[in-house]
Amino acid sequence: MPSRPRVVIVGAGFGGLSAAKALAGANAEVLVIDRRNHHLFQPLLYQVATAGLAPTQIASPVRSILARQANAQVILGEVTGVDLAARAVRLEDRSVAYDLLVVATGATDSYFGHDDWAQVAPGLKTLADALEMRRRILLAFERAEVEQDPDEQKRLLTFVVVGGGPTGVELSGAIAELAHRALARDFRAIRNARANVVLVEAGPRVLPAFPPALSSYAKRALERLGVTVLLGQPVSGCDTQGATVGGQLIEAGTLLWAAGVQASGAARWLGSASDGAERVVVAPDLTVPGRPEVFVIGDTAHLDTPGGVLPGLAPVAKQQGAYVGAVIRSRLVNGPPPAPFRYRDAGALATIGRQAAVVVLGGLRLTGALAWVLWSVAHIYFLIGFRNRIMVSLDWAWSYVTFERGARLITGYPTAPVRDEGADRESPR
Amino acid sequence: MPSRPRVVIVGAGFGGLSAAKALAGANAEVLVIDRRNHHLFQPLLYQVATAGLAPTQIASPVRSILARQANAQVILGEVTGVDLAARAVRLEDRSVAYDLLVVATGATDSYFGHDDWAQVAPGLKTLADALEMRRRILLAFERAEVEQDPDEQKRLLTFVVVGGGPTGVELSGAIAELAHRALARDFRAIRNARANVVLVEAGPRVLPAFPPALSSYAKRALERLGVTVLLGQPVSGCDTQGATVGGQLIEAGTLLWAAGVQASGAARWLGSASDGAERVVVAPDLTVPGRPEVFVIGDTAHLDTPGGVLPGLAPVAKQQGAYVGAVIRSRLVNGPPPAPFRYRDAGALATIGRQAAVVVLGGLRLTGALAWVLWSVAHIYFLIGFRNRIMVSLDWAWSYVTFERGARLITGYPTAPVRDEGADRESPR
Numbered sequence: 001m002p003s004r005p006r007v008v009i010v011g012a013g014f015g016g017l018s019a020a021k022a023l024a025g026a027n028a029e030v031l032v033i034d035r036r037n038h039h040l041f042q043p044l045l046y047q048v049a050t051a052g053l054a055p056t057q058i059a060s061p062v063r064s065i066l067a068r069q070a071n072a073q074v075i076l077g078e079v080t081g082v083d084l085a086a087r088a089v090r091l092e093d094r095s096v097a098y099d100l101l102v103v104a105t106g107a108t109d110s111y112f113g114h115d116d117w118a119q120v121a122p123g124l125k126t127l128a129d130a131l132e133m134r135r136r137i138l139l140a141f142e143r144a145e146v147e148q149d150p151d152e153q154k155r156l157l158t159f160v161v162v163g164g165g166p167t168g169v170e171l172s173g174a175i176a177e178l179a180h181r182a183l184a185r186d187f188r189a190i191r192n193a194r195a196n197v198v199l200v201e202a203g204p205r206v207l208p209a210f211p212p213a214l215s216s217y218a219k220r221a222l223e224r225l226g227v228t229v230l231l232g233q234p235v236s237g238c239d240t241q242g243a244t245v246g247g248q249l250i251e252a253g254t255l256l257w258a259a260g261v262q263a264s265g266a267a268r269w270l271g272s273a274s275d276g277a278e279r280v281v282v283a284p285d286l287t288v289p290g291r292p293e294v295f296v297i298g299d300t301a302h303l304d305t306p307g308g309v310l311p312g313l314a315p316v317a318k319q320q321g322a323y324v325g326a327v328i329r330s331r332l333v334n335g336p337p338p339a340p341f342r343y344r345d346a347g348a349l350a351t352i353g354r355q356a357a358v359v360v361l362g363g364l365r366l367t368g369a370l371a372w373v374l375w376s377v378a379h380i381y382f383l384i385g386f387r388n389r390i391m392v393s394l395d396w397a398w399s400y401v402t403f404e405r406g407a408r409l410i411t412g413y414p415t416a417p418v419r420d421e422g423a424d425r426e427s428p429r
Numbered sequence: 430m431p432s433r434p435r436v437v438i439v440g441a442g443f444g445g446l447s448a449a450k451a452l453a454g455a456n457a458e459v460l461v462i463d464r465r466n467h468h469l470f471q472p473l474l475y476q477v478a479t480a481g482l483a484p485t486q487i488a489s490p491v492r493s494i495l496a497r498q499a500n501a502q503v504i505l506g507e508v509t510g511v512d513l514a515a516r517a518v519r520l521e522d523r524s525v526a527y528d529l530l531v532v533a534t535g536a537t538d539s540y541f542g543h544d545d546w547a548q549v550a551p552g553l554k555t556l557a558d559a560l561e562m563r564r565r566i567l568l569a570f571e572r573a574e575v576e577q578d579p580d581e582q583k584r585l586l587t588f589v590v591v592g593g594g595p596t597g598v599e600l601s602g603a604i605a606e607l608a609h610r611a612l613a614r615d616f617r618a619i620r621n622a623r624a625n626v627v628l629v630e631a632g633p634r635v636l637p638a639f640p641p642a643l644s645s646y647a648k649r650a651l652e653r654l655g656v657t658v659l660l661g662q663p664v665s666g667c668d669t670q671g672a673t674v675g676g677q678l679i680e681a682g683t684l685l686w687a688a689g690v691q692a693s694g695a696a697r698w699l700g701s702a703s704d705g706a707e708r709v710v711v712a713p714d715l716t717v718p719g720r721p722e723v724f725v726i727g728d729t730a731h732l733d734t735p736g737g738v739l740p741g742l743a744p745v746a747k748q749q750g751a752y753v754g755a756v757i758r759s760r761l762v763n764g765p766p767p768a769p770f771r772y773r774d775a776g777a778l779a780t781i782g783r784q785a786a787v788v789v790l791g792g793l794r795l796t797g798a799l800a801w802v803l804w805s806v807a808h809i810y811f812l813i814g815f816r817n818r819i820m821v822s823l824d825w826a827w828s829y830v831t832f833e834r835g836a837r838l839i840t841g842y843p844t845a846p847v848r849d850e851g852a853d854r855e856s857p858r
Contacts, residue, residue, distance in 0.1 A: 037571065037839040054485040056836045063615035064837070073617050076571040076839070127838070142466065142505040186492035188502055391823070407485045408493070409556070410466040410505075 004029060005099035007328060008089055010079050012039050012062040015298030015317035016104035022325020024069045027332055031096065033089065035078040036126075037061055041383050043314060044392075045124055046167060049133035049256075050174035051408040057392050059127060060384050079105075082269040084291065100293050100331075102324055103266045103280070107299035107312055110260035110277065117238040121160075121255035124167060133256060137175060138410045140254045141183055144190050157195045158252035160243045162235050163259030164201025165208070166350040169218055171258055172199040173353040176225040197227045198252070200245050202234035202259075207350055207358065209311065214358040217367045221356040235259070261312060263300045270294065275302045275309075284340030286324055295324045305343065314382075315346050349375045354400065434528035435460060436757060437518055439508050441468050441491040444727030444746035445533035451754020453498045456761055460525065462518065464507040465555075466490055470812050472743060473821075474553055475596060478562035478685075479603035480837040486821050488556060489813050508534075511698040513720065529722050529760075531753055532695045532709070536728035536741055539689035539706065546667040550589075550684035553596060562685060566604060567839045569683045570612055573619050586624045587681035589672045591664050592688030593630025594637070595779040598647055600687055601628040602782040605654040626656045627681070629674050631663035631688075636779055636787065638740065643787040646796045650785040664688070690741060692729045699723065704731045704738075713769030715753055724753045734772065743811075744775050778804045783829065 005028050009016045012034035023030050038059040047053040066072040081090040082103075088095040109123030122132050137159070144156035157179075161172040179195030199206065199222060205215035206222070206229060219229050230245055237244035242252040260277075267274035272288050273281045279302035280288060286301065288294045298317030303310050310316050323341045330338055347361035349371070357371040366374065376396065380389050434457050438445045441463035452459050467488040476482040495501040510519040511532075517524040538552030551561050566588070573585040586608075590601040608624030628635065628651060634644040635651070635658065648658050659674055666673035671681040689706075696703035701717050702710045708731035709717060715730065717723045727746030732739050739745050752770045759767055776790035778800070786800040795803065805825065809818050 037567065037837075054483045056483040056838060059838050061615070061837045067615045074615075075575060076568075077575075138466065139505075146504060146506075186490070186496045391820070394820070394823070408466075408490045409485060409488050 001099055001331070003027070005332070006031060006097065007100045007102065008033065008096060008098035009102040009104060010089060011104035011106060013042070013104060013106050013298060013317065014314045015321040016102065017062070017065060018318040018321025019102050019104065019297065019324045020066060020072055021069070022322045023071065023328060026071065026329050028071060028328065030069070030072040031075060032062060032066065032072060033075045033077055033079060033091070033096070034062055035076070037063070037076050039065055039384060040127060042125070044379060044383070045130050046170045046174060048127065048130035048407065049124055049171065050137065050178050051134055052174065053392065053395060054407045055127045055131070057388055057395065058383065060388065065384060084270065084294070087293065100328055101295065103270070103294065103296045103300055104298045104317070104321065105264040105266050105300050107261040107263050109257055110262040111257070112260055114238070117257070120240055121162060121238045121243070121257040123257040124171070134407070135410050136254050137178070138408060141187065141190065142410070143253070144193070145187050146189070153190065153193060154196070155242070155251040156253040157190065157193055158198065158242070158250065159195065159254045159256065160198045160200060160250055160252040161256045161258060162200050162243065163257065164199055164203065164206035164229075164231070165258060168199055168201070168258035169206055169222065170351055171256055172197050172227045173222055173225055173351070173356070176227050177353050180226060194226070198230060198250055199227055200230045200233070200235055200243065202232070204232055206231070210348060210350070210358055210360060211365060214360065214365060214367060218350070218352055218358055221352040225353050261299065266296060266300045270296070285327060285337065286320055286341055297321055297324055303341065310343055316343055319343060349378060351375045430528055430760070432456070433458060434761070435526065436529045436531065437462065437525060437527035438531040438533060439518060440533035440535060442471075442533060442535050442727060442746065443743045444750040445531065446491070446494060447747040447750025448531050448533065448726065448753045449495060449501055450498070451751045452500065452757060455500065455758050457500060457757065459498070459501040460504060461491060461495065461501060462504045462506055462508060462520070462525070463491055464505070466492070466505050468494055468813060469556060471554075473808060473812070474559050475599045475603060477556065477559035477836065478553055478600065479566065479607050480563055481603065482821065482824060483836045484556045484560070486817055486824065487812065489817065494813060513699065513723070516722065529757055530724065532699070532723065532725045532729055533727050533746070533750065534693040534695050534729050536690040536692050538686055539691040540686070541689055543667070546686070549669055550591060550667045550672070550686040552686040553600070563836070564839050565683050566607070567837060570616065570619065571839070572682070573622070574616050575618070582619070582622060583625070584671070584680040585682040586619065586622055587627065587671070587679065588624065588683045588685065589627045589629060589679055589681040590685045590687060591629050591672065592686065593628055593632065593635035593658075593660070594687060597628055597630070597687035598635055598651065599780055600685060601626050601656045602651055602654055602780070602785070605656050606782050609655060623655070627659060627679055628656055629659045629662070629664055629672065631661070633661055635660070639777060639779070639787055639789060640794060643789065643794060643796060647779070647781055647787055650781040654782050690728065695725060695729045699725070714756060714766065715749055715770055726750055726753055732770065739772055745772055748772060778807060780804045
């Protein structure tokens with residue numbers, strides 16, 4: 001290894017940023033490559049999708065985050081492959097050499113072989129995804145407002161969320177709140193109509209990663225918000241009419257996907273062993289077996305531990321990034337290799353709506369208002385940037401007091417045709 | 430006219446909203462149609478384009494604004510024409526009958542017959558425009574950062590703003606500040622390079638609507654910020670290499686258009702007389718001559734007054750909307766027609782940058798820090814919605830103290846190829 005090696009980190013999510021920061025002050029050149037210029041606080045992406053927060057409130061430019069780290073550089077670019085023999089990362093129009101490589105490219109939605117569903121049931125991974133969801137949700141209300149046919153109006157006001165993990169639970173809770181409270185004030189024709197939010201989970205309970213008692217609580221809390229929770233049946237079809245569940249069509253104007261993820265193309269780049277979700281199987285020190293200069297972390301990595309395969313969670317990615325930083329620092333000074341990576345489970349949180357959340361913290365299990373406060377504090381605390389924290393806090397305080405949603409803009413696309421009650425009156429009255 | 434006539438207002442800008450609000454409580458059905466779901470505070474659009482504010486901070490859903498007005502309905506839809514004989518507005522898939530019609534559709538950019546320039550020199554009328562400008566400006570810095578060729582780097586760091594009216598002055602000042610202060614911290618390679626902002630105005634001075642002394646001040650203030658101001662020469666060419674001014678090519682990676690506007694297609698819809706900017710020539714009561722049931726207001730209207738044709742400014746549109754509301758209210762009770770519309774000039778403001786602005790207020794003429802404070806207070810005051818006011822104030826206070834820009838996200842498009850200093854090193858070191 002050269003005296004001042006170059007560490008290339010692909011991906012500026014929780015894992016990649018954590019690795020870059022762990023190398024602050026180290027005698028290495030750190031190069032962070034991402035195809036977007038911003039780090040995204042994904043746990044709050046559902047808030048952008050449901051018009052609670054604006055994109056700028058949950059995203060920060062990667063450059064700003066690393067501005068004060070003298071040995072770090074940031075490159076905006078899309079990685080298309082890795083040349084392991086030449087030790088270079090291929091971008092669209094050239095390649096970038098590395099001495100050490102950290103792959104932290106995250107995950108994308110998985111439609112379990114039904115990629116054609118993506119068009120009608122978009123997922124939630126990027127800001128663009130969130131804005132597309134927001135557009136569809138808000139447009140559904142606009143169309144229902146001018147729809148004369150009661151059946152079609154009901155269909156337009158039906159939202160099916162596929163997948164009962166934290167994202168699905170948070171999304172369906174937030175849509176129900178948006179529909180029943182914030183929007184009820186602004187519309188005339190559908191003021192008294194009822195939006196119908198359906199959460200579909202193939203497994204026997206929502207929030208399967210939480211203890212069963214908390215899953216039951218979450219289901220009850222969702223039902224209190226008016227969400228219909230369907231358990232034990234997978235979705236077998238998605239099209240413009242609705243979703244098919246258990247052989248029956250749920251007519252719905254808006255389908256949202258929160259059911260599955262698969263790792264981005266890193267396993268292909270590295271030609272290495274991967275699991276069913278295309279995650280790269282890594283050694284206990286998070287390197288690719290046989291490639292000590294290549295690390296894979298976060299949602300892209302498959303690490304077997306005594307407690308099972310580690311899940312794709314932000315804390316896992318962060319801790320793995322920090323660990324890889326420590327391994328590299330140790331190598332720089334020819335120190336002993338650190339002990340294998342061990343995940344310290346910091347607990348898990350998920351929210352359902354106003355004053356409803358579930359928290360597991362060591363032996364502690366919380367539900368209800370206290371859990372919700374904990375969830376809010378934790379999320380604001382971990383949001384990158386002092387400024388974002390202040391702004392998000394204010395926004396939430398405001399929404400809480402007024403039941404208002406600040407980010408209710410439909411942008412980015414021309415409006416689709418809508419109908420109007422005057423449609424049948426061609427002549428003036 | 431029926432006992433409870435329907436007033437259709439096309440466009441929810443300053444003029445349309447003002448007309449709708451002036452009809453609150455009147456015995457009429459008010460139907461506001463807009464192709465977007467939000468009212469936009471256009472005077473601050475340049476702040477979104479230069480990453481100072483987020484879209485949600487200068488836009489509010491039209492529904493929310495009119496939620497408490499019982500006789501108002503809001504329809505999301507695109508008007509494609511007007512059937513004057515049948516008294517109906519045509520939308521994409523049907524028509525909406527009216528008894529009285531208010532056309533307030535605003536203006537779009539004018540390229541003076543060079544519509545092909547729009548691709549390389551985008552204008553600034555909608556949120557989508559502003560986000561596209563933001564994307565181009567931020568991407569230019571990203572590309573310059575990894576560019577090896579000094580000439581190309583200089584070209585990438587050159588921004589040409591066409592048009593020396595308020596928008597052009599505000600844009601070029603904001604880009605210069607963004608480049609010289611906020612971004613200087615975050616980049617490595619271009620930290621010591623100088624961004625080059627060129628403002629091109631065909632006339633003899635910037636801010637031609639202001640007194641000459643204020644124009645001179647604005648020019649000096651821009652130059653203090655590092656902006657090159659070129660006066661007296663029109664742009665004769667725009668392409669991907671740059672802009673041609675006075676027969677000479679200014680090599681620039683980013684061109685922005687703030688030079689001219691034309692009214693949207695209302696004159697065509699109404700088949701009525703229009704001026705060179707396609708504005709509908711209206712009678713002193715803002716009706717279309719011969720069509721007492723059709724009003725045209727704001728940027729779409731051409732009204733001759735003793736002081737000349739009224740300019741396309743927000744206060745003009747607002748006052749005209751309120752006036753039309755009063756005319757309609759008077760007709761509803763068979764009252765006497767109000768006196769012809771008279772514009773009360775409330776003054777004019779434009780800002781150049783931190784602590785630099787110009788203000789004309791009756792006989793008062795201000796420049797410098799005091800003018801800037803006045804400008805800030807006025808703009809925050811007129812921003813619709815209490816919430817937006819608080820948030821924008823906080824954002825400005827924060828930016829002022831920290832020189833930071835909060836909304837620096839590149840979204841919406843895949844990144845274009847960028848180059849990297851490692852490009853010439855295919856092998857590992």
